[in-house]
Amino acid sequence: MEKKYANYDLDNLDVQILSILMENASIPYTEIAKKLIVSGGTIHVRMKKMEELGIIRGSHLMINPQKVGYDITAFLGIYLEKGSQYSDAVDQLKEIKEVVELHYCTGQYSAFAKIVCRDTAHLRKVLNEDIQALKGIQRTETIISLEESIKRQITL
Secondary structure, three states: OOEEEOOEEEOHHHHHHHHHHHHOOOOOHHHHHHHHOOOHHHHHHHHHHHHHOOOOOOOOOOOOHHHHOOOEEEEEEEEEOOHHHHHHHHHHHOOOOOEEEEEEOOOOOOEEEEEEEOOHHHHHHHHHHHHOOOOOEEEEEEEEEOOOOOOOOOOO
């Protein structure tokens, strides 16, 4: 039975392929094909279709920031002077490598960012010299993460 996901028709094979790849994005298509008892070409065609539809947005190598010296994760509520400055703020924040996520949101903040830094001195520098100095940013509120307890993708 086919399930409707947003505007896309994903059949059971598509969902199985995605589930396998979400557990291990580096698994070869031939191995997926063996598990699902289909040809490698079928997996390739299905993957290409899902990429073209925008269901798959690439595969990523995930680095543990703490293992490479980035011990502080913080969330930053950003207040803009005007909501219309969001696009400009995005362009400026893209230039700050410590900003690893940025969301346009409802509620008290204009935007919400996730940033990673080496230590508190680095965090202070990024906040004071980089982010709060940007044109259009009125002020920020910082929440420091003590532990990431859950990190996962949506399951199908």
